[in-house]
Amino acid sequence: MATNTLHSLSAFVRAVEAGSFTGAAKLLDTTPSAVSKSVSRLERRLGVKLFLRSTRSFMLTGEGQIYYENVAPLLRGLDEADSTIAFRAQAIGKLRISMPNDIGRMLLTSVTSRLVQQHPGLSLDINLSDRYVDIIREGFDVALRLGHISDSELYARRLTDLPLVLVASPDYLTQNNEPKTLADLELHRHVRYRTGAKVLPIRLADGSHIPVTGTFDADSGEAMRIAAINGLGIAQILMSTVQDDIHQGRLKRVMANVSLMPVPVQVVHGFGRTVPIKVKVFIDFIAKELELLTSALSAGDKAPAENSYTTGSAGKSNR
Numbered sequence: 001m002a003t004n005t006l007h008s009l010s011a012f013v014r015a016v017e018a019g020s021f022t023g024a025a026k027l028l029d030t031t032p033s034a035v036s037k038s039v040s041r042l043e044r045r046l047g048v049k050l051f052l053r054s055t056r057s058f059m060l061t062g063e064g065q066i067y068y069e070n071v072a073p074l075l076r077g078l079d080e081a082d083s084t085i086a087f088r089a090q091a092i093g094k095l096r097i098s099m100p101n102d103i104g105r106m107l108l109t110s111v112t113s114r115l116v117q118q119h120p121g122l123s124l125d126i127n128l129s130d131r132y133v134d135i136i137r138e139g140f141d142v143a144l145r146l147g148h149i150s151d152s153e154l155y156a157r158r159l160t161d162l163p164l165v166l167v168a169s170p171d172y173l174t175q176n177n178e179p180k181t182l183a184d185l186e187l188h189r190h191v192r193y194r195t196g197a198k199v200l201p202i203r204l205a206d207g208s209h210i211p212v213t214g215t216f217d218a219d220s221g222e223a224m225r226i227a228a229i230n231g232l233g234i235a236q237i238l239m240s241t242v243q244d245d246i247h248q249g250r251l252k253r254v255m256a257n258v259s260l261m262p263v264p265v266q267v268v269h270g271f272g273r274t275v276p277i278k279v280k281v282f283i284d285f286i287a288k289e290l291e292l293l294t295s296a297l298s299a300g301d302k303a304p305a306e307n308s309y310t311t312g313s314a315g316k317s318n319r
Contacts (some may be wrong), residue, residue, distance in 0.1 A: 005045075011038035012050060013075055016068050017137045022056055027139040091278035092121035098135070098143040102221040103265065106129040106288055115285050122278055130195075130219050135270055142269045142279050142288065143228050147195075157283065160290040161262035163239045163297055166202070166254040167246065172231040179234075179255060182210060185225045189215040189233035191224045200238050205259035225251075237262065239297050265290060 014024035021032040021039070024174075030033065035140070043050050050064035060068065070233070099166075104126070118124065127133065127140070135143055135154060149156040166185075179185040186200070193200045193216040199217055201209040211236075216227040221241045228235040229250050245251040267283050269275065273282075 005042075006041035008045075009071055009075060011035045013068065013072050013140070015039060015051070016064075016072075018139070019137070029244050049197055050240060051199060059303050091119045091281040093278055094123045094125055095142070095278045096125045096127075096140045097282065098127045098129065098133045098140050100130045100132055100144065100146050100221075101128050102238055103128075103146070105222075106240055106293060107286065110281040110289050111285075115282070118254055118285075119278075120280060122281070130221075135268065141276070142267060142282060145268055147266075147267050148264065149266055149268060154270055155272060156266050156268045157231065159265045159287050160294045161264050162294065163262050164203075164236055164260040165239045165242065165246075166234055166236055166258065166260070167228055167242050167254070168234040168254050169231045170249065170252050172228075173252060173254070174311035175231075182258075183233070185255060186210055186212060189213065189216075191225060191227045191233045191235035191237075193217075193221070193236070194219050200236070204260050207261070232306040236260065240293065241266045243297070 010028065011024060011034075012025045014023055016067075018024045018027055021035045024035045025032045035157075039050065044062075045278075046067070048060050048063045048067075050067060052059050052061055062102055108126075109125075111124070116124070132145065133140055135144060144198060148164075149182065176188060179188055190212040192204075194217040199214060201208045201211045212235070216226050216232045218227070224237050225241055225245065226233045227233070228237070229245060234254050242251050267286065269279055270277065
């Protein structure tokens, strides 16, 4: 197959997946005009229109949809074949990674020092966002995610579980009477984590949960940490996010004898069983880093492991 034809096919597939020539150009590290020219060459060779495009719209034709469904798996197969043949001890090439902000703060120091030093041929393109990116359509190689994965088209590997804690500022607890029971806890103001339109309740290790009233909702652990420090309420948050604040006295653990449901950390990608070496190297590195982090958090957590709390007059509601 001629090189120009391969370029045209790649430009076409990326334009479909990105939803625009501009998006395809970013994925291919080229210009929108180059992508447009490549697609035009392909259309002339095939003798059909693949896209209907104007200043306001960009969509596949019926022929374009059929062509994409046949071509996209072939290009992915070529990429996987290249990765298999080029398998080597040193990872090379650009690796596009998506990870939540909280995970990024925990891992970026080791990623940008030890991982890069160990694999100098590897270049990193990292997106820090709590948004669940569309890995395939947005051109990411791999993503780290907190919580459970519902996308059955992606390969997911559970790396560890991170502990959650309840915290509040000392001033807030002084002014509002520190809760002693789950019934007390439910009556307090809370800083809550929001994912999309859904606000997460306090989740206990036994699978039950406590609905709470929020005075501050955010989709960022850092935003929640700041709100809790400034006295806006009790936050259910990753221990790793607030450990330094607890040690420095800016935050205080609330009802430390209550066991909360930990948060799974999972790595996801769309390569199936044929994982490029650069992705495998990254996953193995992150797995070891998270294992060390989890061990350190467990060693520093002096709270009782058992669920020795008092339910009070308000019971727990099941999920």
